[in-house]
Amino acid sequence: MDGETAVRAYQLEDGPRERLLRLGASALRIDELLACIMQSGNGRQNVYAIAQSVVDHLGGLDALADIEVAELLQIPGIGRAKAVQIAAAVELGRRIARKPATEKRQIRTADDAAKYVMDRMRYLKKEHFVTLLLDTRHHVLAEDTSSIGSLDASIVHPREIFRRAVRCSASGILCVHNHPSGDPSPSPEDIAVTKRLVEAGRLLGIDVLDHIVIGDGRYVSLRAAGYLDHG
Known part of the structure; x- marks a missing residue:
């Protein structure tokens, strides 16, 4: 059997779809999972070559977690359909990572908050500022992504942060944002943003319980660091 025939035999007999059926999705590499998603080539390249192009372009799973259609279209072999x-x-993966609001996830500690958002925020390529709205027992009522981009006081404004908290009759809020560098040091x-929000919350009677900075598998609690102390 020559090399080309051997490759064809692998694709037919033990390709990604067959291995997924036999071993489960967790046994597949990233390029194999992409091949399963795309299903077919484009007439010039087979699906395996296109999947490898995607992996080579992205450089790994981290970039895929925050990929946009416009960037995908720049990869050779990827058209609108793929x-x-x-x-x-x-996007399905992102939504699965979010806990449904109907579960009323309870946030008791900074570690609870970090675990609640870590998997969906640690790989984001831009800073996302997320506000968790909590009831009196610290159950999550809702969450808002208040801003995307560099964090400063002009972008993260108390008016926007507390507007929905007031509408939801939230007892407190917990703020979270990520550092794309992977270093969670505040x-x-x-x-400055944290202190401004604490002061605004004090006037409104809504506690700012913490501000968690998410890195790559690590986090920092600004409350634990002493930045939410009443002055």
């Missing part, structure tokens, strides 16, 4: 397939699969801007 870009939509990949983007939809990624910046001077992080600290």
Whole structure:
């Protein structure tokens, strides 16, 4: 059997779809999972070559977690249909990572908050500022993504942060944002925004329980660091 025949035999007899059926999705590499999602080639390249192009372009799973259709369309072999397939699969993963509001997840500690958002925020390529709205027993009533981009006081404004908290009759809020660098050390801007929100919450009677900075598998609680102390 020559090399080309051997590859064809692998694709037919033990390709990603067959291995997924036999071993489960967790046994597949990233390129194999992408091949399963895209299903077919484009007439010039087979689906395995296109999947490898995606992996080579992205450099790994981290970038895939925050991929957009426009970026996918820049990859050789990816047209609109395949870009939509990949983007939809990624979005499903994001939504699965979120706990449904109907579960009323309870946030008792900074560690609870970090675990609640870590899997969906640690790989984001831009800073996302998320506000968790909590009831008197610290159950999550809802959550808002208040801003996307560099964190400063002009972007994260108390008016926007507390508007929905008032509408939901939230007893408190817990703020979370990520650092795309992977280092969760709070910046001077992080600290300034936190203090401003604490003061605004005090006037409204809504507690700012904590501000968690998410890194790559690590986090920092600004309350634990002493930045939410009443002055």
